[in-house]
Amino acid sequence: MKQVARGAGKRHCNPCNNSRRQLLKGALGGVLLSALGPALAAERSVLKPGPSYTGGRILQRVDPQGMPGFQPDAFGPFTFFVFPVAVAATPFDIYVADAGLSTLFRYDPAMDAMMPVPGVRVTQQTRLAAVQDGSVVVSEGRQGQPRRYSRAGRLLQAIDPQNTFPRFDDVVVDPATGRYLALDRVQRRIEEVHPLGRSSVVLAEDLLPNLPGALALDDRILYAAGQDCRCIVAVDLFKREKHILAEDITEASALAAGDGWLVAADNVERVMRVYRDKVLVGDPGYETLRLMNPQGMSISRGTLYVADPGARRVASFRLRQ
Numbered sequence: 001m002k003q004v005a006r007g008a009g010k011r012h013c014n015p016c017n018n019s020r021r022q023l024l025k026g027a028l029g030g031v032l033l034s035a036l037g038p039a040l041a042a043e044r045s046v047l048k049p050g051p052s053y054t055g056g057r058i059l060q061r062v063d064p065q066g067m068p069g070f071q072p073d074a075f076g077p078f079t080f081f082v083f084p085v086a087v088a089a090t091p092f093d094i095y096v097a098d099a100g101l102s103t104l105f106r107y108d109p110a111m112d113a114m115m116p117v118p119g120v121r122v123t124q125q126t127r128l129a130a131v132q133d134g135s136v137v138v139s140e141g142r143q144g145q146p147r148r149y150s151r152a153g154r155l156l157q158a159i160d161p162q163n164t165f166p167r168f169d170d171v172v173v174d175p176a177t178g179r180y181l182a183l184d185r186v187q188r189r190i191e192e193v194h195p196l197g198r199s200s201v202v203l204a205e206d207l208l209p210n211l212p213g214a215l216a217l218d219d220r221i222l223y224a225a226g227q228d229c230r231c232i233v234a235v236d237l238f239k240r241e242k243h244i245l246a247e248d249i250t251e252a253s254a255l256a257a258g259d260g261w262l263v264a265a266d267n268v269e270r271v272m273r274v275y276r277d278k279v280l281v282g283d284p285g286y287e288t289l290r291l292m293n294p295q296g297m298s299i300s301r302g303t304l305y306v307a308d309p310g311a312r313r314v315a316s317f318r319l320r321q
Contacts, residue, residue, distance in 0.1 A: 045288065046281050049316075054313045079101075082101050083309040084312070085126060087297065089305045090136075093134060093151065097127075097128055104120040116153075126138065126140055127169070127296065134151050135150050179195055189205070211226060218260070230247065232244075245275065245278055250266050263297060281321065291315060303316055
């Protein structure tokens with residue numbers, strides 16, 4: 001019988017093995033890039049992800065400065081946000097309007113606790129504006145007059161310029177003068193309201209876009225999103241001049257400004273457009289930032305806070321160039 005040679009029937013193909021290894025490495029690399037892609041993109045973004053806030057322990061008792069003191073029953077159970085629609089940040093607090101709980105909370109990051117502000121009925125139309133003294137302005141749209149509350153939840157002021165339609169859909173505060181700039185979408189106008197809240201002047205129509213929507217204010221520059229022009233207008237309140245900052249905003253659902261930054265949430269294109277000194281410096285997507293449907297935003301000390309009701313949280317991002 002003819003003997004079979006040793007090694008017959010076996011394939012020796014080092015080039016083939018090398019090709020297989022390369023293909024395997026490429027496939028694994030593609031899987032890793034697909035999994036890490038959003039995280040790597042976020043790391044390179046002008047918006048660096050920070051802490052997320054999903055709720056906190058309830059402050060049941062506070063002193064006139066809004067602090068719990070040493071009372072043993074000051075802290076209640078942990079409460080999760082349900083549908084946060086608006087946020088306003090100060091150097092010490094984060095005010096969160098939760099339409100799901102119909103409650104306005106003052107969240108203290110240092111204590112990881114939050115106080116319900118009494119007398120405020122939050123809806124999906126509620127908007128917030130932070131004031132330099134740590135208080136907050138609450139705009140309830142067609143539901144009633146804007147009101148300002150202290151850190152301890154005390155009503156400080158009702159903003160009523162005593163016009164025919166004293167109902168405002170959005171309010172921002174000028175820290176230099178203490179005046180309020182209030183948007184009335186029904187009348188399609190923006191009013192400058194005196195710090196005492198009892199008189200106002202209508203901003204000239206030629207300074208505004210048609211159908212003004214969301215507002216933001218930074219260093220006497222008022223930003224207004226136009227629903228008709230799909231643009232953002234920057235208005236110099238001192239010089240009474242305007243210019244078109246952007247014309248590629250499909251739908252600016254929210255604006256936030258501060259420290260030379262402007263951020264616009266575009267819920268149609270699903271991107272956050274970030275401007276520094278009025279120049280576009282980035283437009284990361286919602287998926288990269290792990291956002292669902294931003295509804296309200298605020299900037300304080302170089303940090304952007306985003307109320308994201310779809311994710312039931314308030315996200316934060318460090319703004320960087």
